[in-house]
Amino acid sequence: MNQSDVNQANKIPYVGTLGAGPLNAITDVAGVQVGHCTLSQGAIQTGVTVIRAHGHSHFTHKVPAAAVVINGFGKSVGLMQLEELGVFETPIALTNTFSVPAVIQGQLGQAISTHPEIGRTWPTVNPLVFECNDGYLNDIQAFAVKPEHYLQAHDAVGNPLEQGAVGAGRGMSCFELKGGIGSASRLVSIDQRSYTVGALVLANFGKREQFTLCGQPIGNTRVMNPVEPEKGSIIMILATDAPLDARQLRRLATRSSVGLARTGSTLGHGSGDVALAFSTAYTIPQERSAKMPAIAMLHEQKMDGLFQAVAESIEQAILSALWHAESVTGRDGHLRQALLEVYPDLKA
């Protein structure tokens, strides 16, 4: 898919100079699949999104990964062990802040059901749940998400990727507009081989006056309100088929702040900005008797293209969330309008 096709397809301004994959989404990385469970009824506007790195058990086929905490005002779980061991071992789950325990419970139940040895002859499992606070639209105190909603999102994995006000993105806000799930991808040619970088974001950050579209300040016609701190967050998931180890994946994840900054964020105090990068090029076995993979990692000097791909795909994914998200009315009649309703001139 070339740049003009992409623009044709979804009217979203195209970020950067690298080409995109066929779907311009994280699912362009072979094996990566996404599922949503969306809860939308009155004051309940929330959900769960699940990302799988491959079709096998993530516990027996652990995924090399690294996370970077850009601003740690957040409640994501699972990063301590991921940092120590350089892998994750469950599907990735996204949800709202107060639904983290329900989703952990869903992940634990699923892992034990698949592997009854967990917590018996095998070690315990490390849940991996990211969150943003959707409390403006969603009655977050209602604890509407239950463990089964994680399972429902997991069952939906493999469906065509939906973006916008779906799954964990249902109640999220971005630049005081309707935010949510966005995705994009970029292709990088290294040594005559094409690698894909895919991004999926849960965009829930930013004040209107910061919003910057492809370098143009869109939001700053409004007077800034310095008293009200930002309460949002963004979760940025990066997948690639390039062979990278955990240290290199941390370097990749670090570059997510570049794309984020270019949309106008200044990494606000109250914004839990967290990035995770994983590679699908190999997996790590659970069993100590299993053979370890022997992988030639990418030479460090070849990573600049991947860094550019991260910057472009993150910025693009944030725009994609804004372009896809419909207007939503939730708790106490709170309304977040869709971007194109507020700025109709942005329609292609």
Add this chain to the structure above:
Amino acid sequence: MNQSDVNQANKIPYVGTLGAGPLNAITDVAGVQVGHCTLSQGAIQTGVTVIRAHGHSHFTHKVPAAAVVINGFGKSVGLMQLEELGVFETPIALTNTFSVPAVIQGQLGQAISTHPEIGRTWPTVNPLVFECNDGYLNDIQAFAVKPEHYLQAHDAVGNPLEQGAVGAGRGMSCFELKGGIGSASRLVSIDQRSYTVGALVLANFGKREQFTLCGQPIGNTRVMNPVEPEKGSIIMILATDAPLDARQLRRLATRSSVGLARTGSTLGHGSGDVALAFSTAYTIPQERSAKMPAIAMLHEQKMDGLFQAVAESIEQAILSALWHAESVTGRDGHLRQALLEVYPDLKA
């Protein structure tokens, strides 16, 4: 309480050369209180332990703190935000690995109940839950701990401190003996003022052949089994009334590995070894309109005594857990014997 009184009272070998507080426990730090909820019925041998830093709401009176991940094979939650902001804002909870979501749920419910503004006009709250895997004695897959057990442990805060096979320590093992909750304190004189360092551990680590008592190898008469990796963990909570900021508290928490190493641990691969240190000398207000405290922190060159106190109190607290813990039989008839049953010669 001097050294000989302590020995008199509990027959536990006294570690080091600094004096202890009146209780030789974390509760010697003024304001710090502990409560347990213990579940003990057949295959269910587990529980929850709660530590409070002071008598006010921890959300409105945030506690300066820092955590150190010595070995990150663990599932504790809340450390990302604690690292970013240098405070915690709920009571500290300890439990088993699979009960983390239930205890988070308990903390969320309690925080919202106390402060209905949380997740509405106020930000969300950051649960702080530490865990070890008690799956040898406890049917961890049964998810026996419920949110109300957190509340019950919290209700018990202020009771005289119990140690051993109680609360979160009910099902824990240490050096393949019965482990659990242990505590100790040390006094440090700085500039004619006495400061207290208190330690509370959830001891669930170590292979028998590693066990070292005051420098003496006790366990290594057994042949070591190099194939079976350690699956344990230890949580080490440190409290002090010395005025320290988060950076200095991180330095304190780092020294917990000294006490741990001296009991024989080599920080095994599968052992989630995590330390948290907090100060009771001041609190940080939630509201931006509130006055910030103006505290003269301790001069860096005066910290060596505190470092020694950490090393001694952590080693002492681990011994205290072993000395207090009764034998427990749990899941599938698994038995962990009390230390003094296995080594009766250690009785004073």
Add this chain to the structure above:
Amino acid sequence: MNQSDVNQANKIPYVGTLGAGPLNAITDVAGVQVGHCTLSQGAIQTGVTVIRAHGHSHFTHKVPAAAVVINGFGKSVGLMQLEELGVFETPIALTNTFSVPAVIQGQLGQAISTHPEIGRTWPTVNPLVFECNDGYLNDIQAFAVKPEHYLQAHDAVGNPLEQGAVGAGRGMSCFELKGGIGSASRLVSIDQRSYTVGALVLANFGKREQFTLCGQPIGNTRVMNPVEPEKGSIIMILATDAPLDARQLRRLATRSSVGLARTGSTLGHGSGDVALAFSTAYTIPQERSAKMPAIAMLHEQKMDGLFQAVAESIEQAILSALWHAESVTGRDGHLRQALLEVYPDLKA
């Protein structure tokens, strides 16, 4: 100085919406002063820049600070102790990569000369030297910088701030144009008080096709060369008179990547991107007998304005380096042209 005055004065596009200090430079932070020593003769195009936080000995009046390594491909020295203790204790020095040892030697000599107790009855001193590789223009293998050049730069501290191809910036390149020293400042009003954030950068990064001016891609008319990795770097020094501790200053330094990203950088593999933030609101005494300051730090929720100020002042400082730097011909006839020679349309 308001925005239009600034534009009037130096024709540099004004970044962002916050106002600047009177000089739009790091020296707007009271007490902060800068000096340069410039070496410019044939193949030798290099130098030293020194920044002082205050007028006292930095060893006896240590400066609260934190550094953030955004991309660690660099050879700066002094960050390990700065991270541990949260202070620096010499003036800040900038130079080229291979001149780091000469400048350390200059700092050591100066510190011992001022305080003969250092390394005797007092501890040793922690040199703080940042560097970028100016090897394209400068014969870096000639080791032209000597310890006395550090002293000469130090002697020049207090002169009106020069920017561009001066001091450590003499041989630096930025977006394959002439780079070097740039500076800017922004004012933030918090609780009816005005705080200043000042930035000084040593800009030596970026490929032409990345260069982005106030959101507009300037450089990307050229075909990108994906094979040649970036070899540059940027050092970003932030000063503020806001009362912040080391942890808070780390949060400030983290936001420097926002300004950097907006100029087009994707934090290239070979770019040593390092930021340091310090506060002039208080100092920490060397002597253990001295009284420690009792400072009410800024409430965390009031930091968003400072974060915006960092983003704006870093972006502005990079532009300022490009606007000020004259064309320089150095080693082997290598030429870096001034920005306005290559893009004359950018002249106001």
Add this chain to the structure above:
Amino acid sequence: MNQSDVNQANKIPYVGTLGAGPLNAITDVAGVQVGHCTLSQGAIQTGVTVIRAHGHSHFTHKVPAAAVVINGFGKSVGLMQLEELGVFETPIALTNTFSVPAVIQGQLGQAISTHPEIGRTWPTVNPLVFECNDGYLNDIQAFAVKPEHYLQAHDAVGNPLEQGAVGAGRGMSCFELKGGIGSASRLVSIDQRSYTVGALVLANFGKREQFTLCGQPIGNTRVMNPVEPEKGSIIMILATDAPLDARQLRRLATRSSVGLARTGSTLGHGSGDVALAFSTAYTIPQERSAKMPAIAMLHEQKMDGLFQAVAESIEQAILSALWHAESVTGRDGHLRQALLEVYPDLKA
């Protein structure tokens, strides 16, 4: 070499239960070699020690490695880039605190001499220099070490390993006794293959009353002096032939604190305690066109034996430094006595 042979050879109490390599030294790791340059004349009691990981250029054959800063009161250089890239690219150098710039200069000169492309068509080189403060015995303000002393130490690489008051260890103190260079090794059998862990320490830490020999408090007959903070440090270098990546090597380096703690250290405020671990199982090429190695790393669950080896070899290496170091009189008649002079009963 079995345990009894080791004891026979050098009378040093044997630490732990694992066997040692033939030399009980870091040079048991195939390819690892050490050289010293010792300066000993009156008030000048100092030197340089160099460790090579293999016989090739370390710049073209980069060595996988990780460093852990246990206590950052130190001035070692090179760790920032090592952390980012997971390799080092010069021989490892040890010296006194104020000789760091001279040794950097020596490393730069050597690297450029070997590879004139460095700083021209190739990137610059990252010097790696560790230090301790030998100012009690050595006139550290004299800057006696020159760049050529680094080269002399490098020329001595390959000689039989000397320990004690030699090289960088010449002026070092340990527990207020004569310290310096010590080394040890341990063998670990994993999957029917024997791996070696070698340790070399520059021991310059500790107060007498802390000194603990194989669990026995030796030094604490003296009254402790709480006013005088520790000013020492220890550098701990670990080599192994096990195939580990940088993340795993960081886990190895972390365990060095276990061995250190068991000798009595409480990681004093003023002690720069730094550990580096490297693997000789493979190297990383400089040139982007070179083939990257495809290595099956050790399964994480097999690392416990290596962790034990680190703990034992570090403790043993510290003892070895004390056993080998002769009494030295230096600056102002300061004397550090050899261990066995002060404690003759420790002679086997």
